[in-house]
Amino acid sequence: MIKQFNNPKFYNQTIPNEITIPHVPVGAIIKGAAKYYGERVAFLFRQKELTYKELYNQALRLANGLKEMGIGKGDVVAIQMLNCTQYAVSYYGVVLAGATYTPVNPLLPKDEFLFQLQDSGAKVLITYEQLATLWEDVMQHAKIKKVIVTGDVEVASLEQCLDTTSYGEDVVSFNRFINDHEAREFTVDIDVLEDVVHIAYTGGTTGKPKGVMITHKNLISNILQSAAWSSAALAQVDDDGALTVNIVEPDTNEYLKHYPTLPGTNVRLSPAPMYHGAGTMGGLAYGVLLGATSILFDRFIPEEFLADLERYKITELSGAPAMFNFLLMHPNIEKHDFSSVRTINSGAAPIAMETMKLLIKHFPNAVVTEGYGLTEATASAVQSVGFYGGERKLGTVGLPIYNTKVKLMSVDEQGKEITEAGQRGEVCIKGPQVMKGYFNNPEVTAETLIDGWLHTGDIGIFDENGFLSIVDRKKDMLIYNGYNVYPRQIEEHLYEHPAVAAAIVVGIQDPNVGEKPKAFVVLKQGVSTTEEAIMHFVNEKVVHYSRIRELEFIDQLPMTAAGKISKIQLIEKEKTRLNQV
The missing domain is CATH 3.40.50.12780 (ANL, N-terminal domain)
Structure with missing residues (x-):
């Protein structure tokens, strides 16, 4: 995609199109x-x-x-x-x-x-x-x-x-x-x-x-x-x-x-x-x-974080969408003065448009930006x-x-x-x-x-002016609270459990954390256990943000016509369920 360097709304006209990077160590x-x-x-x-x-x-x-x-x-x-x-x-x-x-x-x-x-x-x-x-x-x-x-x-x-x-x-x-x-x-x-x-x-x-x-x-x-x-x-x-x-x-x-x-x-x-x-x-x-x-x-304690924003007259606030959601939903947010904040940077995961609008509302003096x-x-x-x-x-x-x-x-x-x-x-x-x-x-x-x-491996779209939107991510990766979570690693631990015959992990949309890992498990014939027991077994073996947040027993994993496990069917099923709640 060709950059529109001559557009003063996109690029600073006083900076060369190609900046000089000196050869110096960190x-x-x-x-x-x-x-x-x-x-x-x-x-x-x-x-x-x-x-x-x-x-x-x-x-x-x-x-x-x-x-x-x-x-x-x-x-x-x-x-x-x-x-x-x-x-x-x-x-x-x-x-x-x-x-x-x-x-x-x-x-x-x-x-x-x-x-x-x-x-x-x-x-x-x-x-x-x-x-x-x-x-x-x-x-x-x-x-x-x-x-x-x-x-x-x-x-x-x-x-x-x-x-x-x-x-x-x-x-x-x-x-x-x-x-x-x-x-x-x-x-x-x-x-x-x-x-x-x-x-x-x-x-x-x-x-x-x-x-x-x-x-x-x-x-x-x-x-x-x-x-x-x-x-x-x-x-x-x-x-x-x-x-x-x-x-x-x-x-x-x-x-x-x-x-x-x-x-x-x-x-x-x-x-x-x-x-x-x-x-x-x-x-x-x-x-x-x-x-x-x-x-x-x-x-990270939201109330103390909000107080520090005001106490130290913060000029730059950076974080992941999950953090901003916690702050924006806090009951005391209206009681604080955020007039010192001049820049807000969101990264690590896609941010919802409604969240961006709320940031602009509550931080009126700030330039609110997102990056990839x-x-x-x-x-x-x-x-x-x-x-x-x-x-x-x-x-x-x-x-x-x-x-x-x-x-x-x-x-x-x-x-x-x-x-x-x-x-x-x-x-x-x-x-x-x-x-x-x-x-x-x-x-x-x-x-x-x-x-x-x-x-x-990320899927994007350019608009007519070269602005990029990320519409999908790496094949299996999901993002929980700004952290990359790889379902394959969780699935490997699921298969270590003696009661598990088959398992798959997908990301379920959650407005507070982005996506949360949910496991679908097929149990071995003649074996019984509980969802809680399997979650505890796995969650002790993984870093905190990769823990399974939900687990559901199913009779069999959905398959594609080519004989591969279909995660998309489970994701669509969860979307339908959430929309009915």
Whole structure:
């Protein structure tokens, strides 16, 4: 689809059609933030402030400690924590050491946690003391050389160190590790085009999760694409290697007539965990590049969240549709003043048009945007227009961002591109943010990356102006509360139950969470059990957002004429049932 760069309602006319992406490593982000926003609060957690200078200083100390251990380029460090300031320090410490970061969902079941450590070859684990029962059990089966563990006691100050004597000599307190090393800058020979900075695991529709390899160039490209798109800001690299961005309109008053906030003034609030792509890219990378202050919390409580929006005069609110539904339906929403909010970003799942309308109503000063991306494209490929006066079409995810091409390919005729507006096709993406490939998985990489194009498996439609709508998703994937849920993984656990003869899992529409996993089960002849017993059996083995929410016994699974199980029949049956309620 050809971009209409000459349309001032679609694209900022002061930004070149193709922006320049400098060849710098990801560590340049925090170096630039410390240089230009040093005294500004980067993260606030439990009333403890961490400035950009302090973040850089502590990250350098951690990086030097990793270097002293022999951890650097080519080595993988796993971070297993909920949101906290130590997470931000850990992330940039790993990056500055030249190592590769792999985020671990702290709620993963033990076997999935071990698989990620083994598959990635992680040598160091940075974690939290509350998770000790989980990581202690898997250490003997992984290749972990050192565990760096933090806890609540270490949040208040660096001087307070967790007592790790009971864990053994290979476990050290996070703060002690920081305090034992200097904040000394050093250079790592990074090949930004080839060297991997992230291995982010995404669930697989068949078999085990896949590690998505994101290079330094991928990540730098994507945050600069977003900065140009959402803030009309272009890259500046100093002689010392520090990366920052400058707005293209030098008159700030004139700039603020068109864009919601200046870099270095934004105050962000988002429930996205840092181990999730939205948290890593939105808070740790993009937010730091633009000098934002991010308010962190480790539990999403709607009433407290609404209060924090007002208390901290939040200017940017980001989240998934399920979160917005919770907030908008809260009985006290009318009692709060949200006039400070200038930007609302919705992602991770399609948002209903009615929800968008309610956001516009309750946040009258905000530009409300939606976007589309995936882990394999680092984060973002398509976004709503972000400037005042720009055209935002409800029901679409926006336009391709700078340096990004998007096309639709026929799902019926191999190799045929869909060029007519309104016709469905598989969304394919090409740009500098597209992943290097899947870690240790060349076969699936070859199936997904074809001639530089990322074949997403998502089905989309372009309108006559090039606005993209996502109308269907990957064959089996469903989205619960903004998280990708892969039914195949749940089905495998269902088949482990001794009473189950056949099973299938589908996504059932739910206005509060998006889609919830429902299982249809055929029992073995002569065997009896309960729905609750099977749900309990499976739900103990999967991460919290992949738990079965409903289960129904049926006599047989519906089949297609070709002899394949027909999920669509079950989905249509559920739609009919819900419409009758």
